[in-house]
Amino acid sequence: QGLEWTYANSVPDQNQYHIRVVSNSWGTDGDYDPNGVIAQMTDMLTYDNGVAVIFAASNSGGNGGECSGGLKTNVYANTPSAISVAALTHDGTAVTSFSSxxxxxxxxxxxxxxxxxxxxxxxxxxxxxIDASTKLQGDLYYMAISGTSMATPHVGGMAGLIIDIAPSLGVADYHRDDHDFGDSLVGGEGTAAYVQFENWDEENFTRVHELELIIELTAEYEGMANSCEDGNDDDACSDIPEQCYLSDTGQCHDWRIGHGLTNVDAAVALARTLELMRDQDGNGIVDHPEYTVWDAWEIYEAMLDEKTIELNTDRVKHSWKGDWNHFNNGDSGSLYYTDDTHYVWIPNGTERLEAMFTATEFELDSLQVGSIQLEIDLGDDGSNDQGQGNRIANTWYYDLDVETSQWGQWASFDVSGQAMTFLGFVDDQEFFESRIPYKVDVVLTLGLDSVTDIAFEQRPDFYSDLDPASPSDDYDSSMDGMLVFTRSVYDQQAVVSLITPKSMTDSSDSEGFFASLGDLFAKHGLLMALLSLFILLPAIGVGYVIRSWEHPDEAIEAELIDED
Structure with a gap:
């Protein structure tokens, strides 16, 4: 019913909810059945409505040898028009033990x-x-779980981002790989298992969404062949040859990780390049549908660039918001506290760290009262470096000197304290809790004796960034341009200059003439109709005169009948 509702509410020009992607973390193992209801709904969503359909590959593990009757992958993910997602480790370097x-x-x-x-x-x-099984993790509102069901939403979110910047994406003129006539990439001639389908490379049901083609072309496979997480004794993980198997995309492809780890930056660049080719005047209307993903593939890498930006300041900043929660499970008496850990990068040259911590500790509706404070660990070594701080109203101010030994690493921030809510049990006697919203603003001041570049790698388990802030009182014009940011950017102009005209058809000149004539009628209907009459009427007159010359003695006989 969910897919039926999605189909009914994603019809082009009647799509009030702007549905372009549907992510599915459910299913059962088995092979593709073209007559199955879910397979047909997936095809209808893809081909009729242009919706990208994504399915989790399943959590049944295996080793790739389970074929006849024992297939491990999700039957719905095996639908050619669907995008099937495998689960990789947290850092994306290997396939998980459970991924099908x-x-x-x-x-x-x-x-x-x-x-x-x-x-x-x-x-x-x-x-x-699921909530009961993760309570020991100690967080009130969040949990960490594993599965292809957790991998699939990553691709769903990525798909939404891509289609937002490239709304013209639809069904590609590309067919999902398979091998008819009993052949397979791995075993060669006569080794394909399961049902074979006639004319696989010609049938509509094997075409894929352009989104799928884009994320397959840009996925990262290098170094991941035969890279498996421990825990799957059935898979020796040593059977991918050095020369990988190539799909029809020309990219590496295998039965564990597909085409590899999705690459958001590259996929966005490829999709955006295609959109710039199709909508060259930027008015949101596709003027050049003749361009395909393959055309964009040839030039998209020019969009991916790195820029160094000079700034006239000596300070950078980072801010975030959160909720400190004290959770009381009335049935068990257990107490849980949310994890409020946050990280800020300390660049080389940092001399001073200022932090402002604002919290709403008193709340009248539930008679909440609390006292929480910010903890700062500059060297991420477990020490509390924040000192006492100064409090004005609801805001604490901290001012710390930064030592050279603390440069080039992450400073850790956390929130601790106590709180009580006297009327929380009125709404929920089991889950009554204290909730204190807070905001943290951190400003770093750098000594600019030489050019300082703010560039660092993100933590694999956390995202944080630094932005320019207003200069300090000690800043002077001699420091202009000495603080620089090196950032990855999308340079759209770089690919625009590479776009070349492409003919919509290779047809004959006569076909081109009639196509052009059709365009004239479409754009200037009334004028072309009058022009046609102007040409047609004299032609009829000339034809009549010629006929009269050729048959001068012919008589026209008529009989008048009086019905009275």
Missing amino acids: RGCMNQQHTWPDVGAPGRDIWATAPRGTA
């Missing part, structure tokens, strides 16, 4: 791409079995 392997001798059962699916943080649904 496709049948190595049937390529359409292989996952299309992989995404992180191990220990992924998500909101915790209270009162469910």
